[in-house]
Amino acid sequence: MRYIKSKEEQDQADSPQEIIKAEISSSLEDNRQALNVLFDSCSDIVMRDFSFGSPETRGLVIYFDGLVNKDELEQNILRPLLLGMDMLDTKDDDLSGKDIFEEIKNKIISPAEMKAVKTWDELCHHISSGDSALLIDGYEDGIVSGTRSWPTRGITAPENEVVIFGPKEGFNETLRFNTAQIRRRLKSTNFKIESFVLGRVTKTDVIMCYIKNIAPAGMIEEIKKRINEIDIDGVLDTNYIKEFIVDDTKSLFSQVMHTERPDRVCGQLLEGRICIMVDGSPMALILPTTFSEYITSPDDYYTHFIPASLIRLLRFSAFWISLLLPSLYVALISYHQEMIPTALLLTIAASREGVPFPSFVEAFLLEAMFEMLREAGIRLPRAVGPAVSIVGALIIGDAAVRAGLVSTPMVVVVAATGIASFVSPSYNASLIVRILRFGFLAASAMLGFLGIMILLVIVLIRMVSLTSFGVPYLAPLSPLDLSQISDIMVRRPWFVNRRRPYLEGMLNQIRQGNGKDDAS
Amino acid sequence: MKLLRIIGLIIIVLAGSGCSAARELNDAAIVAGIGMELEDQQLKVSLQLAQPALSGQSSSSSGPPFKVVSETGRSFNESLKKIGLSFPREPLLSQANLIILGEKLSKTDLALVADASLRNPSIRKNSVVAVARAASPEDIFNTEVLMESLSASAIPKMLKNQESQIGIYKSVTYDEFLNKLSTPGIEAVAPQVTLFDSLNGKTVKLEGTAVFKGRRMVGSLNSRESRGFRFITPGRMAGGIINIPAPFDDPGMVAMELTRSQTIVKPELQDGKIVMKIEYVGEGNYYEQTSSADILSLENIPVLETLTEQAIKADIKACISKSQKLGSDIFGWGNMVNSWDPDLWKQAENDWDKIFPGINAEITVKFDIRRSYLTDRSMVLK
Numbered sequence: 001m002r003y004i005k006s007k008e009e010q011d012q013a014d015s016p017q018e019i020i021k022a023e024i025s026s027s028l029e030d031n032r033q034a035l036n037v038l039f040d041s042c043s044d045i046v047m048r049d050f051s052f053g054s055p056e057t058r059g060l061v062i063y064f065d066g067l068v069n070k071d072e073l074e075q076n077i078l079r080p081l082l083l084g085m086d087m088l089d090t091k092d093d094d095l096s097g098k099d100i101f102e103e104i105k106n107k108i109i110s111p112a113e114m115k116a117v118k119t120w121d122e123l124c125h126h127i128s129s130g131d132s133a134l135l136i137d138g139y140e141d142g143i144v145s146g147t148r149s150w151p152t153r154g155i156t157a158p159e160n161e162v163v164i165f166g167p168k169e170g171f172n173e174t175l176r177f178n179t180a181q182i183r184r185r186l187k188s189t190n191f192k193i194e195s196f197v198l199g200r201v202t203k204t205d206v207i208m209c210y211i212k213n214i215a216p217a218g219m220i221e222e223i224k225k226r227i228n229e230i231d232i233d234g235v236l237d238t239n240y241i242k243e244f245i246v247d248d249t250k251s252l253f254s255q256v257m258h259t260e261r262p263d264r265v266c267g268q269l270l271e272g273r274i275c276i277m278v279d280g281s282p283m284a285l286i287l288p289t290t291f292s293e294y295i296t297s298p299d300d301y302y303t304h305f306i307p308a309s310l311i312r313l314l315r316f317s318a319f320w321i322s323l324l325l326p327s328l329y330v331a332l333i334s335y336h337q338e339m340i341p342t343a344l345l346l347t348i349a350a351s352r353e354g355v356p357f358p359s360f361v362e363a364f365l366l367e368a369m370f371e372m373l374r375e376a377g378i379r380l381p382r383a384v385g386p387a388v389s390i391v392g393a394l395i396i397g398d399a400a401v402r403a404g405l406v407s408t409p410m411v412v413v414v415a416a417t418g419i420a421s422f423v424s425p426s427y428n429a430s431l432i433v434r435i436l437r438f439g440f441l442a443a444s445a446m447l448g449f450l451g452i453m454i455l456l457v458i459v460l461i462r463m464v465s466l467t468s469f470g471v472p473y474l475a476p477l478s479p480l481d482l483s484q485i486s487d488i489m490v491r492r493p494w495f496v497n498r499r500r501p502y503l504e505g506m507l508n509q510i511r512q513g514n515g516k517d518d519a520s
Numbered sequence: 521m522k523l524l525r526i527i528g529l530i531i532i533v534l535a536g537s538g539c540s541a542a543r544e545l546n547d548a549a550i551v552a553g554i555g556m557e558l559e560d561q562q563l564k565v566s567l568q569l570a571q572p573a574l575s576g577q578s579s580s581s582s583g584p585p586f587k588v589v590s591e592t593g594r595s596f597n598e599s600l601k602k603i604g605l606s607f608p609r610e611p612l613l614s615q616a617n618l619i620i621l622g623e624k625l626s627k628t629d630l631a632l633v634a635d636a637s638l639r640n641p642s643i644r645k646n647s648v649v650a651v652a653r654a655a656s657p658e659d660i661f662n663t664e665v666l667m668e669s670l671s672a673s674a675i676p677k678m679l680k681n682q683e684s685q686i687g688i689y690k691s692v693t694y695d696e697f698l699n700k701l702s703t704p705g706i707e708a709v710a711p712q713v714t715l716f717d718s719l720n721g722k723t724v725k726l727e728g729t730a731v732f733k734g735r736r737m738v739g740s741l742n743s744r745e746s747r748g749f750r751f752i753t754p755g756r757m758a759g760g761i762i763n764i765p766a767p768f769d770d771p772g773m774v775a776m777e778l779t780r781s782q783t784i785v786k787p788e789l790q791d792g793k794i795v796m797k798i799e800y801v802g803e804g805n806y807y808e809q810t811s812s813a814d815i816l817s818l819e820n821i822p823v824l825e826t827l828t829e830q831a832i833k834a835d836i837k838a839c840i841s842k843s844q845k846l847g848s849d850i851f852g853w854g855n856m857v858n859s860w861d862p863d864l865w866k867q868a869e870n871d872w873d874k875i876f877p878g879i880n881a882e883i884t885v886k887f888d889i890r891r892s893y894l895t896d897r898s899m900v901l902k
Contacts, residue, residue: 333544334542334543334544335542335543337543337545337548337550337614337615338612338644342550342552342570342615342617345545345550345615346550347572348545349545350572352544352545353546353572354546355546358542359544359545445542
């Protein structure tokens with residue numbers, strides 16, 4: 001019986017899939033039923049019935065608890081409706097002759113953002129995003145008002161991209177705050193923000209921003225196309241988007257820059273790049289990006305160009321150290337001993353005396369141990385994290401040396417490599433270095449310097465053939481662009497930095513002097 | 521799958537081929553010096569092995585920080601490889617920066633070892649070469665040196681230091697030495713190392729320069745002649761002390777410090793005879809006087825300079841007459857003639873052994889005093 005009854009009920013009421021496609025009805029009762037079906041088992045939905053005006057008109061306010069600012073809802077929507085209908089027209093209390101809907105929309109309720117919607121689909125999207133909806137008996141349109149408000153983290157300093165000088169603001173998880181931070185820095189009508197909604201379930205807001213007249217139009221169209229092709233149930237972080245839109249989805253080289261700094265986004269937008277952000281993620285994607293991401297940091301541009309250039313050279317050498325030092329050491333002491341000065345070789349030989357492992361195994365074990373410590377350091381509670389990782393490293397290193405399991409120079413090499421790997425300004429870019437380091441280690445154990453060289457050539461070939469949205473990955477080193485190369489290895493002072501790095505199809509490369517006026 | 525198989529193959533190929541060349545430090549012994557000597561008609565190879573000191577702890581315990589291993593055989597490599605019969609590690613020849621040639625071997629025939637040591641890629645061609653004097657290379661390697669753990673690393677340092685301090689001997693690298701052995705018109709030289717009894721027991725000392733003729737050692741330059749050889753070698757040079765008797769009936773000595781000099785040697789034809797023009801231009805500092813007389817005055821400077829010039833010239837002459845007596849063209853004059861006038865050299869080449877002892881050298885020496893350090897007049901003692 002029960003089964004049949006429920007089946008009957010189901011026949012009577014439309015299924016949620018059908019309702020969502022339907023338009024809002026003029027009957028409040030029908031609408032309420034539809035809402036009950038749509039938001040069945042949604043305990044956080046609030047539907048508030050009320051009557052107002054004279055003759056009495058029934059209304060319904062729907063919102064999700066926790067997503068709306070209740071004060072604003074009460075003061076700007078409910079109170080004016082309940083109390084303020086009188087103010088509409090004191091002479092004539094009878095509203096029957098007027099279009100109540102238009103009156104309410106235009107004269108009574110007062111949120112800054114307001115919009116009439118016709119379908120359930122639109123209405124649901126809005127209330128899920130934190131807006132509140134108002135349905136009035138007898139009218140087919142719903143009014144959604146912008147009452148979004150939810151607890152946010154606030155604007156804090158970026159944790160992963162720390163700079164000494166320069167702005168300390170970072171993005172947070174609310175997309176609108178993030179776009180506002182960029183807009184505040186780019187007060188130009190040419191700064192465009194295009195939005196998409198991605199994710200079948202999550203319906204996440206995704207935006208793509210760029211500066212018109214600087215960013216290549218073809219690239220903008222291509223990226224739009226790629227974003228529109230994404231069909232996925234949910235988008236929770238920018239990386240979801242990244243994996244769909246990059247040129248080479250399997251490549252480990254980061255073809256897209258991640259940043260949580262609005263100033264870095266603005267700097268990159270001014271170079272004609274494009275930024276993608278996702279609601280709910282503080283990481284912005286900047287594309288296209290090139291190898292320069294490995295050695296540049298935004299605060300290069302906030303300090304004097306000479307120290308900034310030296311620091312950039314330091315980062316460049318740290319990049320090579322973190323990539324090659326363990327493998328060079330292993331190759332040196334197991335293949336090319338003649339290249340080590342005798343005194344140094346004697347010291348190394350003395351500390352290797354009695355170590356039971358070949359140098360490759362020794363290096364591999366220590367490197368693996370270091371990576372584990374590093375990974376553990378991220379997960380450990382903030383208060384104990386650094387202390388535990390440092391103490392752990394010391395104890396493991398020292399005890400291992402005392403026990404004769406590893407040699408002291410190897411600990412020094414691994415530690416130096418570890419320090420160098422933290423110099424990289426981009427965590428995402430340093431991932432490949434961490435992986436390749438083991439590859440180089442294996443290559444050096446097999447063939448010494450020759451092996452390192454072979455792998456280096458293979459990696460270089462890979463990097464040269466890689467493109468990021470059409471831009472060669474090693475640009476401007478390969479293909480060589482002499483006018484831009486000086487802004488990669490060193491930080492060019494602004495007074496000579498007249499041109500933007502060239503991007504295919506870029507409209508305006510001049511950024512100073514007699515260039516076109518970008519900011520019109 | 522196919523890709524995986526290919527990668528696997530590559531790894532196997534690389535690992536299989538590569539590992540044979542890999543040599544862990546634990547399986548190798550670091551060779552600091554290589555010695556070669558003739559013993560009972562057989563070649564004796566001695567290696568000074570540096571013993572890695574375990575850091576800090578056991579350094580005080582026992583013996584010198586090196587071991588010397590020797591083996592004799594019919595060829596260099598046989599002797600070298602025979603060491604493996606009584607020694608568990610592979611000697612790393614590539615670290616050796618001193619090669620000591622035994623006196624007997626040098627006087628017999630260097631061809632016994634020249635090819636083996638030229639061909640072997642592990643023997644450093646930029647290592648320093650020295651000839652043992654009145655001692656075997658093995659003894660020299662077995663001798664402890666003050667302040668330095670290994671005699672094989674001490675001797676190159678001593679050679680380098682004395683060149684800028686007292687300035688007698690010239691350090692010779694092995695490739696230079698081998699080159700001179702095989703180039704016509706120039707003969708090889710190498711500094712000699714000997715043992716002597718000092719207050720601290722037996723130790724090594726630089727003494728003399730071995731002079732080769734062809735593939736054999738024919739004699740030796742003493743310290744004055746060695747100094748002359750240094751002056752006569754074309755090119756720039758720095759360092760050294762020259763002692764001259766003080767002028768004006770003063771019984772003392774004056775020491776000049778050589779700061780820099782340049783020597784140009786040119787062959788010239790005079791009346792159908794080859795004459796070598798040697799031009800030495802040097803400058804230096806007034807460094808010491810052993811009396812309290814007022815020697816260094818403006819008027820005296822030319823006198824002092826002339827005396828220094830004479831002293832340098834005498835050293836050069838001593839060296840020339842010694843090498844002409846030995847009949848060994850250690851200056852490379854034949855080579856200079858060859859590059860100056862190849863036709864002339866073609867005529868003279870076969871008779872060079874006869875021509876060389878009779879060649880006249882026109883020596884001009886110019887010396888300038890530049891500075892006198894902290895004082896110009898000497899201290900006047902009561």
